[in-house]
Amino acid sequence: MKIRTVHAVWFSATGTTEKVVTAIAGDMARILDAEYRSFSFNLPAARAGELAFGPEDLVVFGVPVYAGRVPNLLLPYVRDMVKGQNTPAVPVVLYGNRNFDDGLMELRNVLFANGFVPLAAGAFVGEHSFSTVLGAGRPDGDDMALAMELAQKAAAKVQGLDALLGQPVAVAGCDPIRPYYTPRDRHGEPIKDFLKAKPVTDPDKCVKCGLCARLCPMGSIDPADVSNVAGKCIKCCACVKKCPKGAKSFVHEGYLYHQHELEDQYAGRRAESSIYI
Secondary structure (H helix, E strand, O other): OOOOOOEEEEOOOHHHHHHHHHHHHHOOOOOOOOOEEEEEOHHHHHHHOOOOOOOOOOEEEEEEEOOOOOOOOOOHHHHHHHHHOOOEEEEEEEOOOOOOOOOOHHHHHHHHHHHEEEEEEEEEEEEOOOOOOOOOOOOOOOHHHHHHHHHHHHHHHHHOOOOOOOOOOOOOOOOOOOOOOEEEOOOOOOOOOOHHOOEEOOOOOOOOOOOOHHHHHOEEEEEOOOOOOOOOOOOOOHHHHHHHHOOOOOHHHHHHHHHHHHHHHHHHOOOOOEOOO
């Protein structure tokens, strides 16, 4: 089958998903002698309109895993505004060294329901949004080598098909999809008010450049007063990790407890990336 355009489509607040998705899509475009295009839906304006693809497109579609699934505040956009028309796809997720749980399966299922045919997929480790310790330096050289293997095998699969198969590629996960992972303390109790945690601004460090407001995927930071996080926070940590002065941080007790629990449990191991063809 002939592919005319390979699209890299991603949400990537801190850049790890973008790195993997663009590398896979770029290499597939090269192998398939197709045009390469990219689209980020990081910002609210990018999610305002429908994104549609046809049968001669191929879409490498990536999101991070939040609480074991597609991020809940992004799911409506992916589910309702991204449309295929018998379009081959490669769903990709990035996770922070704990587990991708049902995130990849959920993304695959949503794309399949929306007119895409997922013919290959991948789950890769990236530095956790909450931490600089969990998955530090990931995706690294080994992860990117596996991403290139996915690109090459997926491209070869496309080249060997006269028509798309009727079923999506098999991936790890549970179907029906399980509920979102709930942060809990050591007694098994849900961490109180975790979802209400928002970043705070150190006035001694902030130079009021406004970068955090421009980067916020939810448009929740007031550009006139960046210490005011008026809307919802998805804990993506774009404002924390990309602030040039280190002026943003989380001080919420429950958030910090969960961060340290994750680091204590998972920072000492190397979770593995995986691909599915």
